Amino acid sequence: MATKHYPIGIQTFEEIIGQNYTYVDKTEYVYRLSHTNGKYFFLSRPRRFGKSLLVSTMKSYFEGKRQLFEELAIEHLETEWTEYPVLHFSMAGGKHMEKAPLEQYLLNMLEENERKFGIVADSDAPNIRLYNLIQNIYSITGKKVVILIDEYDAPLLDVLHEDEQLPVLRNVMRNFYSPLKDCDPYLRFVFITGITKFSQLSIFSELNNIKNISMLPDYEGICGITNEELLTQLYEDIDELAASQQITRSQTIEKLRSHYDGYHFTWPSSDIYNPYSLLNCFADKMFDMYWFTTGTPTYLIEMMRKFDVEPSEIGEGMDAIRPEFDAPTETMASLTPLLYQSGYMTIKNYDDTNELYHLGIPNKEIRVGLFQTLLPKYLGRKGGRGGTAVAKMAALINRDDMDGALQLMKNFLETVPYCDNTKYEGHYQQMLYIMFSLLTNYRMQVEVRTHRGRIDVVVETERRFYLIETKFDGSASEALKQIEANGYAEAYKNQGKPVTMVGINFSVKDTANFAEWKIK
Template sequence: MLYPIGIQNFEKIRQGGFVYIDKTDLIYKIAQTGQYYFLSRPRRFGKSLLVSTMEAYFQGKKELFDGLAIASLEKDWTEYPVLHFDLSGASYTDMEALNDKIGRQLETLESRFGVVKKYKTFPVRFDNLIECAYNKTGRQVVILIDEYDKPVIDNLDSPELQDKMRETLRGFYGVMKGKDGYIRFGFLTGVTKIGKMSVFSDLNNLKDISMDARYTDICGISEADLKDYFSDSVRELAEANGLTDDECRQKLALMYDGYHFCEDSIGVYNPFSLLNTFDSMKFKEYWFETGTPSFLVKVMKNTSYDITSLSEQEADSSLLTDISSAFLNPVPLLYQSGYLTIKGYDEDFQIYHLGFPNREVKHGFLNYLMPYYTPVGSETPMMLISRMTRDIRSGNPESFMTRLDALFARTNYQIQADCEKDFQYAMYIIIELMGEYVETERTTSNGRIDILIKTKDYVYVIEIKTDSTPDEALAQIEERGYARPFADDPRRIFKIGVNFSTANRRIDGWKVV
């Protein structure tokens, strides 16, 4: 089977014999029921392929759709003039980059539709292009804009340049409002729905289908898709990794499934990671490795975001769909970027419960976060976690604590008031990452951290207090009966009392019994 990794052109996929997951019934439904649509999805989730498929459909390329659902639905296959703008594939570090990107695409389309008179400003050129395409073909125009928000997203940490980008795009996209009679269909994609962008205020009939249950898997791969298209791939992957088919499916779901784009929706697999896994026959963090969340981490640090709430976040729909307040609250950007997803919904209060979608994202994100809260020295975060996990599995709490002590001993807290918080955050990351390999639980309250770690042979009950003593921590384990549930457990029980000193900004003692 040929996997279309990195191929976003529908025609190339169909002519090249690559596997194509049929979403054309949804495209047909959209094309027949409305005029303007918007869809947001995380990066590398198939938005560009969706737009390319729409382009081929509206250009009447019937032969490309043989055997697909739309072939039996569409009868006319009318060829419309398509104006396809793609704002991906550029780094918008200055206004020149944006002007070049829009200018080159306008020139290509003007040449295609025989535009003679060239105006100076983008809005006037776009307006004129729509009319010329309409007049030349005698048919209404289809407008497809892929990654409409990338120039703004690229400059979230440069407010002044971002505002300039936004103003240019506002004028350009706003042209569509006045050309309604010339337009048959409009479709925009992006990572987020940006407030204060006139395309959303002016086009009051623009339908946002980002959280519409009918289109939840229009991008991405559903469980049904996995069974229908990739049964052979699953079997081959299972054999290559010494797994049964069921074990392989479970691991694929654990690693790459779990995206939910509305309440009570089916889960969706990350297509980029899934296809790469089938191609290489290895389970790896493919999606995470293609982009680092450096700006997100910067926002989280600047807003003093409590990272321990990452898997227990709440938000309403208005917060999730607009990143205008990203500098005050990173949650919308975390959701729109694909690092958090919908895990539950409170219908009474219309509140969404958010969490990591899958192991790839959780593991990759926490692994990336760790050096921001405590230096790992010459080791990578996963080297440190692997050594700590081996200590735990082998029943060596002293070695585990020595590594933990050394880790925080080299931490240079610049502000004493932040040291306890950063210590708690670092412990959260360590325990969550270890939780991929051993069973862990963690609670934090009133200056202390309770940790429970369980392996096949050992149980660790750890109490970490602040500005106290290891003996007081152990006394609390006894007083609260933390180890009592394991009284009849055949595994060896280790009780560990730890004290973190805010004055010394490190662990200054521990005791194991």
């Protein structure tokens, strides 16, 4: 069998086809979108989800490069193959820039496109340059222009939490995008991708006829890899991975599903896999947290702090109504839209009666990666070593040795310096939630309501339930008595598993964290 080549980090359609890299066919979506009503389209998807490759595919299609599409779906759909002038702008390179460098970056992209069409311009204003570029191309070629803007919001995301810098950079980008409305007579097709939606950019405030296809059922699989595509277009890859892992095909599919599947961008929806992680897994013949190795966006962690979102809120899931998904980033009342758009939460269910979407963490890769990222917030400089402690705790809990696991946690916490913001019970409850959530074979819940009150933490393993009550500067006996007095175990007596009650007390003594517990 010939060695397969995967386009890891390659986002250019022409290179992927020319070098015979593995390509999951999305050309039917390209045809459908280019032949539907409307001219302006916006797609939101998480980072590294195939947006750039989709834009590159569109570029080759509108440039009429028919030979690249042989044996792909669009070959049997398109009959005209009209060639259009295409302007392609990627804003990915505009990250981490202040005003002047960002304006220069825009001018450099404009100059590159001007050279492509033999146009000379001398204005220092990006908006004037863009307007003249579009108008001149139309005059020279006699054809309407296609504009493809990839990651339109990239220059703004890293300053999302900065009240001073965000308005400055937003004005730069708004100025750049402003000519699109006046250039309408010269435009054939405009496609814009990004993660979130900034209302105070001219794209959304002036192009009021822009079509947001992000949650439309017809485009649910336009990015990412659907379960059907995995089982049909990548069936050989599954078999090769199974052989290398020495497990069955069905076991391999289940591991792929638990690690990288679970995304839904509408409801009902096909299961969507993270394409970056899936292809890396096939290439390396191993399961790993590929999406997270590319970095957790700083803006997300900062926005969690700004909105005071606790890890348990994400882990337990959130509810949202349809308008929240489209809420402008600058005026959103909760972090829910950004968590969804960034890929850390996805649609898990829909309550048609109340018109409520239930959001949850998509898969194991996201759960483990996100909580490992958040752990240092609760453990300070020792956070990097927390993962090792958690792994050792998991081995003990697997043997029903909760006492040993808590002893390990106690030993570890005594090495972690405390600070002022740790002096409350909620801090330790969230820390406990994160540590137990990283034990990925278990189900974790916090603040579980019963008819007699709320249980702080419930951990369900394959063999039993652990009901955990936490105290701060109290006593473990007091915590255990609360579980018994409120009859919390009664809620689980018919679940087919034994129940273990655990009372834990956290306190700070001589600048060190201390934990004691009682188990019954």
